[in-house]
Amino acid sequence: MVEIGLVTLVLFAALLLGSVWVGLSLFGVGYILLSVYKPNIPLEAFAGKLMWQAGTAQELLALPLFILMSDILVTARLGRSLFSGLAPWVSRLPGGLVHVNVAGSTLFAAVSGSSAATTAIVGRVTLPELQAHGYDRRLSIGSLAGAGTLGFLIPPSIIMIIYGVVSEQSILRLFIAGIVPGLLLAVLYSFYIAVAHTVSGGRSTAQRYSWSDRWRGLAEIAPMVVLIAGIMGALYFGIASPTELASVGVLGAILLAALRRELSFANLVSAGNSAVRTSAMMGLILIGAALLNAALGFLGLPRALAGWIAALDLAPSL
Numbered sequence: 001m002v003e004i005g006l007v008t009l010v011l012f013a014a015l016l017l018g019s020v021w022v023g024l025s026l027f028g029v030g031y032i033l034l035s036v037y038k039p040n041i042p043l044e045a046f047a048g049k050l051m052w053q054a055g056t057a058q059e060l061l062a063l064p065l066f067i068l069m070s071d072i073l074v075t076a077r078l079g080r081s082l083f084s085g086l087a088p089w090v091s092r093l094p095g096g097l098v099h100v101n102v103a104g105s106t107l108f109a110a111v112s113g114s115s116a117a118t119t120a121i122v123g124r125v126t127l128p129e130l131q132a133h134g135y136d137r138r139l140s141i142g143s144l145a146g147a148g149t150l151g152f153l154i155p156p157s158i159i160m161i162i163y164g165v166v167s168e169q170s171i172l173r174l175f176i177a178g179i180v181p182g183l184l185l186a187v188l189y190s191f192y193i194a195v196a197h198t199v200s201g202g203r204s205t206a207q208r209y210s211w212s213d214r215w216r217g218l219a220e221i222a223p224m225v226v227l228i229a230g231i232m233g234a235l236y237f238g239i240a241s242p243t244e245l246a247s248v249g250v251l252g253a254i255l256l257a258a259l260r261r262e263l264s265f266a267n268l269v270s271a272g273n274s275a276v277r278t279s280a281m282m283g284l285i286l287i288g289a290a291l292l293n294a295a296l297g298f299l300g301l302p303r304a305l306a307g308w309i310a311a312l313d314l315a316p317s318l
Contacts, residue, residue, distance in 0.1 A: 003023045011219065015028055015029065015181070020189070021281075021282075021284065022285055022288070023281070023284030023285040023286075023287065023288040023289075024282075024284070024288060025288065026285065026288030026289050026291070026292045027287065027288035027291050028288075028291035029292055029295070030288070030291035030293075030294065030295035030296075031043065031047065031291060031295075032297065033292075033295040033296075033299065034047075034183055034291075034294075034295045035219055037191040037298075037299055038222035038295075038298055038299070040297075041176055044220075046294075047291055050290050050291055050294055051287045051290065051291065053290070054165075054286055054287050054289075055283060055286065055287055056266070057165050058243075058245075059161070059164060059165050059171055059242070060161070060165055060283075061230060061243040061246075061281060062156070062161055062171065062242040062243045062245070062246040063158065063161050063162070063282065064275060064276075064279040065113070065243070065246030065247055065249070065281035066112075066113045066158055066161070066246045066249065067113075067158060067252055067278050067279050067282075068152075068250055068251045068253075068271060068272065069111070069112065069113075069246065069249040069252075069253045069274045069275045070111075070112035070114045070117045070158075070275075070276040071117075071270075071271035071272075071275045071278075072107070072250065072254060072257055072267075072268070072271045073111060073112055073117075073121075073253050073256065073257070073258065074112075074117055074121055074160040074271070074274075075260040075262065075267040075268075075270055075271045076253070076256060076257035076263070076267075077121075077260070077262055078108065078121060078224065078256075078260075081220045081221060081224075081260070082100070082103075082104040082107065082108065082121075082122060082125070082126075082221065082224075082258055083100055083104065083125045083126055083129060084217055084220055085129070085217040085218065085219075085220035085221035086099075086103045086104055086107075086217065086221065087100055087129075087217065088209035088213045088214040088216075088217040089103075089214055089217060089218075090103060091208065091209055093190075093194060094193075094194035094195075094197050095139075095190075095194045095196070095197035095198075096133075096135065096196050096197070097126075097128060097129065097130055097133060097135065097191040098139055098140055098143050098193050098197065098267045099190050099193060099194075100122075100126050100130075100132075100142040101122060101123075101126050101144045101192075102143060102147040102186055102189045102190050102193065102273070103129045103149050103186075104122040104126065105118050105119070105122050105144070105147035105148050105150050105151075105186075106154065106186045107184070107221065107224055107225070107228065108121060108151075108181070108224075109150040109151040109153075109157075109252070110154050110155070110156075110228040110231070110232070111224060111227055111228055111231070111249070111252075112151065112156055113150055113151060113155070113157050113158045113161075114151050115148050115149050116151075117147075117151070117158075118148050118150065118151045119144060119145070122144065122147075122148070123144045124149070124202050126140070126144065127140055127141065127144065130242060131228065134198075136200065137198055139193065139197065143193055144191060146230070147186065147187055147189050150185060150186060153178040153181055153182035153185065154178060154179065154182035154183070155175035155176070155178055155179065155232070155235055156175065156231065156242065156245065156246065156249065157175070157178060158282075159175075160175060160178060160192075161242065162173040162282060162285075162286060165286060166286065166289055166290070166293070166295050168171075171242045172235065172238070172241065175235050175242065176236060179232065179235075179236075198205075223256050223259055224256065225251075227249070227252040227256060230248070230252065231245055231248075231249060234248075242274055243280075254268075266294070299315030
């Protein structure tokens with residue numbers, strides 16, 4: 001088993017360092033391992049059947065739909081609304097407008113499911129504004145880098161869909177399990193920002209907002225909050241499946257773009273093209289991972305690794 005592990009590591013290093021696509025690297029490692037260690041398997045037929053099963057799993061229907069929803073929201077330019085809507089409510093907190101990074105990332109993650117899209121759309125607006133108001137650049141960038149990852153936890157997380165398909169776990173349960181940790185992490189990020197800003201004696205030139213500004217800001221983000229509440233409520237009460245939620249989410253994203261007067265045929269085509277590229281890339285990774293998982297399972301590597309860890313007799317706290 002040690003030899004197989006070393007071969008897998010070398011193959012990964014050779015393929016990935018050679019700039020081969022991740023999906024093709026996974027597929028190549030699995031194919032080579034089966035060819036070398038299990039030559040009696042009819043590999044072409046086996047790989048074809050496995051790839052078909054991995055690529056046609058019913059749970060995967062939600063993936064391109066959530067990606068499309070995310071891309072529609074990106075083309076709707078929600079970053080400006082997030083900043084103008086949240087800034088009046090967080091400006092009086094210790095750390096001031098830096099909290100917009102956390103609150104904005106939390107909200108956008110809850111409707112996009114993508115950490116990359118969350119970081120890009122929130123940071124594109126907030127970082128120039130925070131710099132103009134005199135906030136510490138390191139704290140601003142660090143808070144965005146941390147809060148941007150909330151898309152991994154807060155549903156509808158695209159990563160959770162992929163994990164659920166690969167590990168054969170309930171995507172709906174994974175979504176529900178991610179809500180509380182995601183929100184708790186957001187609160188901890190904001191707490192850290194307040195402490196760091198206070199300890200460093202940071203100063204800012206953020207303007208003060210009236211209550212009328214706050215209510216106008218609330219109206220800016222209200223449609224997004226309604227969309228989030230609908231998705232979260234349907235998840236928690238089991239009203240709809242992830243695929244059904246994704247379909248409704250796409251419709252909600254289109255309506256939200258229309259309310260912002262950012263809905264056009266060109267924007268929809270752009271969002272569709274981006275969603276197709278992203279979905280194809282993730283589909284290739286899933287297919288490659290399926291073959292690699294099967295190869296490692298045939299060779300007994302996961303079982304041997306689990307036995308080795310169990311033999312260490314580690315304490316539960318570790």
